[in-house]
Amino acid sequence: MIKIYSTTHCPYCKMAKDYFDKNKVEYKDYNVEADEEALADMVKKSGQMGVPVIDIDGTIIVGFDRGAIDHVLSHKK
């Protein structure tokens, strides 16, 4: 299960979600601006507050790092 922690206007969050959509990868989006529980989860998982944070089955990626995302996804299959 892929989780993405984002804020409403964050361009890198949008780019990450667009990238998942384009590659037909399913994910659940948590808007930490509105969801304080999700924000607490995000901070706990990543040890920091910047968005986006992407959680791919427990592997945490901070920022829209396409190389890291591709790497984790290719090892997942």
Next chain:
Amino acid sequence: MYDVVIIGGGPAGVAAGIYASRKKLKSALITKDFGGQSVNSASIDNFIGYKSISGADFAKVLEEQLRANDEIEIKDGKFVVSVKKIGDYLFELTDNDGIVYQTKTILYTAGSVYRKLEIPGEKEYEGKGVFYCSICDAPLMKNKPAAVIGGGNSALEAVIDLLPYASKIYLIVRSGIKGDAVYKEKIEKESKVEIINNANTKEIFGDAFVKGLKYQDSTAGEEKTLDVSGVFVSIGWTPNSGLVKDLVKTDIKGHILVDSKTQQSSMPGIWAAGDVADGLYAQIGPAIGEGIVALLNIYDYIISEDKK
């Protein structure tokens, strides 16, 4: 072998890519992603052709227009790790996957990266209260005090991005506000914004996350402390010219020196455009113009070199 490889997918690189494709040059554009620094703007209101467009949407428009052109090979999600001159009219580039490109010419439009304060605590607290992308991370300052460091447009935009969220916003300016009057007037009207002039930020401190910062008042000379949960560093950008710094001449800040008529660098075969070049104004419009000028000049250069 390529006629031209364009490095970077911001406004300058994309504009050049479209022209390269229409000239039917054998070309490639290598970029991590599209839009360059413009993606960080909540709203771009001074790009002629759009009354208003968000940075993220602008990046999409650029990508779509480039992809509508068939001739150019688009290598996105990649970045170049080395640039070598291997012959008189020949360069070799290697990308992060180890793929090698040989090309007659290079158009370097790698833009710039956030300039750092380089003070104690900045690196340690990056993401833990020290932020560079205000539009991304301003919402995390809900009901918390925050500081913005800088006096240019990006600093004023950061204040505006924080307005709906932060309980208090300190704008810490070293030597006067240089940003646009429209932004300045807007933030001066806000009671929760406090502008601190003549202030040199010295240190960012905290525990697991940022708790505050120290600055020195440069007129009185005394050091003061502000309690804030977030520090948004908006002191401009540093040109991303490291890859070619041994090949081309740069100014002291690292901008690539170019001929203002042609965008050609000091090294024959390498052109630069956009924020990485030494143009006076880092704006989308000039970046696009420079990219186009560079590409047209590259085209002329290839025609004349190929005849030799």
